Amino acid sequence: MPAEILTLDDIKLLVDTFYGRIQNNDLLAPIFNQRIENNWPQHLEKMYRFWQTVLLDEYTYLGSPFPPHAKLPVEHKHFETWLALFNQTVDELFTGLKAEEAKWRAAKMAQMFEAKIAHVRNNPLNIL
Numbered sequence: 001m002p003a004e005i006l007t008l009d010d011i012k013l014l015v016d017t018f019y020g021r022i023q024n025n026d027l028l029a030p031i032f033n034q035r036i037e038n039n040w041p042q043h044l045e046k047m048y049r050f051w052q053t054v055l056l057d058e059y060t061y062l063g064s065p066f067p068p069h070a071k072l073p074v075e076h077k078h079f080e081t082w083l084a085l086f087n088q089t090v091d092e093l094f095t096g097l098k099a100e101e102a103k104w105r106a107a108k109m110a111q112m113f114e115a116k117i118a119h120v121r122n123n124p125l126n127i128l
Helices: 008-023 029-036 040-056 076-093 097-122
Strands: none
Touching (some): 008 029, 008 040, 008 076, 040 097
16 A cells, blocks of 8 residues: 655665666666666665655755766657656555655656756757
């Protein structure tokens, strides 16, 4: 039965389940695996800290999330798939205000990343 997102363990369940789905998705797995290679544990740790900071107001993530994504070979369909998997994961595992916030933040992040990646592609001499 879905529960609220309240703790770091909840964040870990969300992140682990979601990225497990990413790793098995025909469209997204090749892109993620090429970029992350054998560094999945480190990536997951970073994602725990990111979502812990965003959803639980426990400031453990320090960094800028966009630059590592700036030159990924992704299109709108990749963002649609990423967001659909994220929302599916949240809906299956969680309920409540934090679950809705997680989906809202993921949608805004996908929208922003898609726009910024397009900007980088169209302005290759610009620095991020």
